[in-house]
Amino acid sequence: MADENDNDRIDDNQKPEKMFTLKKWNAVAMWSWDVECDTCAICRVQVMDACLRCQAESKKDSYGKQDCVVVWGECNHSFHYCCMSLWVKQNNRCPLCQQEWSIQRMGK
Amino acid sequence: MSLKPRQVDFNATWKAIKETIRGVITLDHVPRTVWNDRFSDVYSLCVAYPEPLADRLYAETRQYLIDHVAQLLIKVQQDGEQSLVKNYFLYWTQYSAGSRYLHSLYLYLNQQHIRTQRMSDAEIIYGSIDPNVAIQGDQMEIGELALQVWQTNMISPLGHRLVKLLLEAIDLDRAGLPPKIPIEAVKGTILSFVEVQAYRKKSQLQLYVELFEMPFLNASGEHFKKDAAILLQERNVSLYMEKVKAKIDEELFRARQFLYSSSLPKVADRCQQHMIAEHLQFLYSECQNMVKFEQRKDLSNMYDLLKTVPNALVSLVDTVFDHIKNQGLAAIHNLQGDSVHINFVENLLTVYKKYRALINEVFKSDQNFMGALDKACNSVINHRPNDGRSPCRSPELLAKYCDTLLKKSSKGICESEVDEKLSESIIIFKYIDDKDVFQKFYSRSLAKRLIHQQTQSMDAEEAMINRLKQACGYEFTSKLHRMFTDMSVSADLNNKFQTFLNNDKIELGINFGIYVLQAGAWPLGQAVVTPFALPQQLEKSVQMFESFYHNKFNGRKLTWLHHLCQAELKLGYLRKPYVVTVQTFQMAILLLFEKVDTLSCKEIKETLQLNSEQFKRHAVSLVDSKLLLADTEDIDEFETNLRLNLDYSNKRTKFRITAAVQKETPHEVEQTMNSVEEDRKMYLQAAIVRIMKSRKVLKHNLLIQEVYSQSKVSFAPSVQLIKKCIESLIDKQYIERTPHSSEEYSYVA
Numbered sequence: 123m124a125d126e127n128d129n130d131r132i133d134d135n136q137k138p139e140k141m142f143t144l145k146k147w148n149a150v151a152m153w154s155w156d157v158e159c160d161t162c163a164i165c166r167v168q169v170m171d172a173c174l175r176c177q178a179e180s181k182k183d184s185y186g187k188q189d190c191v192v193v194w195g196e197c198n199h200s201f202h203y204c205c206m207s208l209w210v211k212q213n214n215r216c217p218l219c220q221q222e223w224s225i226q227r228m229g230k
Numbered sequence: 231m232s233l234k235p236r237q238v239d240f241n242a243t244w245k246a247i248k249e250t251i252r253g254v255i256t257l258d259h260v261p262r263t264v265w266n267d268r269f270s271d272v273y274s275l276c277v278a279y280p281e282p283l284a285d286r287l288y289a290e291t292r293q294y295l296i297d298h299v300a301q302l303l304i305k306v307q308q309d310g311e312q313s314l315v316k317n318y319f320l321y322w323t324q325y326s327a328g329s330r331y332l333h334s335l336y337l338y339l340n341q342q343h344i345r346t347q348r349m350s351d352a353e354i355i356y357g358s359i360d361p362n363v364a365i366q367g368d369q370m371e372i373g374e375l376a377l378q379v380w381q382t383n384m385i386s387p388l389g390h391r392l393v394k395l396l397l398e399a400i401d402l403d404r405a406g407l408p409p410k411i412p413i414e415a416v417k418g419t420i421l422s423f424v425e426v427q428a429y430r431k432k433s434q435l436q437l438y439v440e441l442f443e444m445p446f447l448n449a450s451g452e453h454f455k456k457d458a459a460i461l462l463q464e465r466n467v468s469l470y471m472e473k474v475k476a477k478i479d480e481e482l483f484r485a486r487q488f489l490y491s492s493s494l495p496k497v498a499d500r501c502q503q504h505m506i507a508e509h510l511q512f513l514y515s516e517c518q519n520m521v522k523f524e525q526r527k528d529l530s531n532m533y534d535l536l537k538t539v540p541n542a543l544v545s546l547v548d549t550v551f552d553h554i555k556n557q558g559l560a561a562i563h564n565l566q567g568d569s570v571h572i573n574f575v576e577n578l579l580t581v582y583k584k585y586r587a588l589i590n591e592v593f594k595s596d597q598n599f600m601g602a603l604d605k606a607c608n609s610v611i612n613h614r615p616n617d618g619r620s621p622c623r624s625p626e627l628l629a630k631y632c633d634t635l636l637k638k639s640s641k642g643i644c645e646s647e648v649d650e651k652l653s654e655s656i657i658i659f660k661y662i663d664d665k666d667v668f669q670k671f672y673s674r675s676l677a678k679r680l681i682h683q684q685t686q687s688m689d690a691e692e693a694m695i696n697r698l699k700q701a702c703g704y705e706f707t708s709k710l711h712r713m714f715t716d717m718s719v720s721a722d723l724n725n726k727f728q729t730f731l732n733n734d735k736i737e738l739g740i741n742f743g744i745y746v747l748q749a750g751a752w753p754l755g756q757a758v759v760t761p762f763a764l765p766q767q768l769e770k771s772v773q774m775f776e777s778f779y780h781n782k783f784n785g786r787k788l789t790w791l792h793h794l795c796q797a798e799l800k801l802g803y804l805r806k807p808y809v810v811t812v813q814t815f816q817m818a819i820l821l822l823f824e825k826v827d828t829l830s831c832k833e834i835k836e837t838l839q840l841n842s843e844q845f846k847r848h849a850v851s852l853v854d855s856k857l858l859l860a861d862t863e864d865i866d867e868f869e870t871n872l873r874l875n876l877d878y879s880n881k882r883t884k885f886r887i888t889a890a891v892q893k894e895t896p897h898e899v900e901q902t903m904n905s906v907e908e909d910r911k912m913y914l915q916a917a918i919v920r921i922m923k924s925r926k927v928l929k930h931n932l933l934i935q936e937v938y939s940q941s942k943v944s945f946a947p948s949v950q951l952i953k954k955c956i957e958s959l960i961d962k963q964y965i966e967r968t969p970h971s972s973e974e975y976s977y978v979a
């Protein structure tokens with residue numbers, strides 16, 4: 123492209139030993155929650171998206187960031203944290219495997 | 231002179247007063263001393279002892295005026311009909327001025343005697359008593375009495391003869407013939423019918439309207455009908471309109487010249503009725519052509535004329551609507567080539583601007599026509615070709631148009647021009663029904679601009695998003711904002727990663743940068759991750775970054791999107807050193823030629839574990855760029871051998887190999903359309919939850935209405951889709967049917 127930079131100069135001084143020199147790599151990666159199932163079994167929305175209740179209230183939230191994280195149980199099943207906290211009020215078992223619910227880790 | 235009540239000889243005093251009245255009412259000279267004496271005489275009669283003589287004075291004065299007017303009636307008529315109006319006006323002028331003086335002379339009688347015994351004004355205005363009766367039964371102030379005597383004894387006997395002459399005089403004026411009666415006398419006579427009742431509290435114009443105005447309007451109406459009939463014989467709408475406009479102006483001028491001002495709108499009204507309203511079909515007969523050929527002068531006349539008749543504009547508005555719509559559809563019909571999106575938007579804008587200007591100028595920005603323009607643009611822009619069987623392409627084409635403007639390009643249009651064009655694209659955007667579809671395409675191209683660093687200016691990007699936000703609200707652009715957030719979060723991550731490397735004294739061997747995108751926020755599609763054996767040169771970077779990232783975040787996984795990564799390679803085997811920007815797969819292919827000059831496609835593909843499609847696309851791009859040479863015409867992944875072009879040369883020392891990947895493929899378009907459907911369901915479900923949360927209980931129809939009105943800014947959902955979403959929320963137990971009705975829902979907390 124047109125925007126030349128002076129890295130070339132520096133390299134010119136050293137005698138290139140290789141035919142191809144990898145100078146720069148602009149990588150692109152996508153992050154997602156490391157979950158077994160993409161969908162939250164409670165609200166049936168993808169865990170990467172905010173849960174339905176959070177989406178319903180998202181109007182005033184700035185910059186589109188929604189603090190609707192994922193929570194993993196000891197059974198390794200995962201749900202929206204919001205969904206699960208409402209769920210355990212009714213029933214302290216994992217909706218998928220019926221094991222006693224205890225939090226293994228929270229998404230960050 | 232004494233102000234004390236005393237005995238007065240009525241006859242002697244009245245004789246003196248009467249002599250003076252004669253002078254006053256005929257505007258004769260009355261010496262000041264005489265005037266003062268009579269003024270006192272009126273006073274002394276009013277307060278006379280033993281009993282006041284005011285009533286007698288009043289009765290005598292009234293009789294005197296009656297007799298005087300009777301004499302004037304004879305004088306007015308003495309020169310025959312041809313001088314009737316002139317004489318009437320002469321004596322009216324004298325009499326009306328005289329009666330004002332007389333009124334002053336009788337000041338005491340007016341103020342002390344009459345006003346006190348008279349019923350209050352309020353009773354006259356609001357009471358049910360007919361003012362004519364009330365005034366006759368009562369005494370009036372002398373000025374008013376004089377006018378009433380004139381009306382009863384002059385106008386009543388003479389009125390109809392006067393009016394006939396007045397109408398003849400106006401007809402003469404219409405015919406453009408010289409007046410037989412002085413214009414001043416005509417106007418003065420007509421206005422006397424107003425002035426003679428001006429003292430009244432109510433129905434001041436009664437005499438004027440009944441005696442003169444009605445016959446005048448009726449006669450004028452007949453005249454207008456005849457005039458219209460004559461003009462119609464020419465069978466020329468343009469000419470007819472010109473003449474009618476001139477006619478109305480002329481009649482208003484005449485009305486101002488002769489009539490009392492309240493008659494002006496009535497004259498115009500009669501004229502409009504007989505010359506426009508009664509000939510609408512004739513006017514409409516040319517409407518189509520005038521609109522079709524955009525005859526501005528004619529249309530402007532047509533507008534001016536039709537506007538005066540209730541509802542008459544509708545037909546013209548409809549014709550204009552059809553015309554704009556046809557012009558709009560023609561402007562975007564059968565567009566072909568690479569710049570379809572540019573032609574589409576710019577042709578539409580040309581049509582829009584043209585007719586907006588026309589409406590401003592010809593139809594004076596009338597709201598009815600503005601509405602027709604909106605309606606026409608709306609139906610053109612949301613038009614679905616093939617009788618509605620094909621999808622509407624406007625959202626896609628407009629997004630592409632914006633992309634072209636926002637992308638780095640070699641075309642030399644300046645920043646302000648870009649800004650103006652983007653700003654104008656909002657005009658089209660506002661008419662789009664499926665704004666969410668536009669948003670999809672827009673976010674797709676925005677994603678590509680950001681990831682491939684092809685954004686011309688971040689300011690321009692931001693300005694455009696603000697325009698969209700302004701038009702559609704925050705929710706509409708929140709996804710776009712999330713992409714920008716990821717870009718700045720990534721910049722921060724890169725800095726931290728660099729610090730981490732420096733602290734641990736780790737060398738990656740390459741200049742490494744990364745964008746970490748949040749899945750779901752970027753319209754990249756899920757199924758695009760294809761197998762790839764990472765070149766050894768990149769392994770360390772990937773490993774180090776992964777460990778850095780997992781240390782920093784909990785429960786996240788990274789997926790490397792190699793098809794979106796770019797690399798800069800320095801070529802050291804040619805006459806000049808070159809720096810080439812390539813995609814990761816292209817880089818991986820090139821790196822295999824480090825040790826050998828020729829490789830078979832089969833080998834390359836197997837080494838890199840690329841799928842056929844990816845391999846072919848990138849191999850072709852390298853051969854097209856002449857960095858590699860193929861030994862077959864078409865590249866076949868089983869037959870072809872690729873050889874490094876050792877004689878490669880390029881004018882530029884730094885360049886980019888573009889692969890087809892950056893072009894929007896038909897497949898991608900289809901994918902975009904499908905994802906819209908899913909997003910709509912989510913959007914509607916969120917809306918329903920929001921509404922139900924605030925309302926708690928809601929009837930089915932009200933819920934549908936509310937959801938519809940909330941989503942209208944972005945798209946128009948079908949009732950069926952809303953119902954589907956309600957059902958699915960009932961399944962998920964967000965809402966439930968209330969026990970008493972299946973047509974009512976309540977929110978489940």
Ligand SMILES: [Zn+2]
Binds near residue numbers: 163164165173201202
């Ligand atoms: Zn959930």
Ligand SMILES: [Zn+2]
Binds near residue numbers: 172176189191203
């Ligand atoms: Zn949530």
Ligand SMILES: [Zn+2]
Binds near residue numbers: 197
């Ligand atoms: Zn479980």
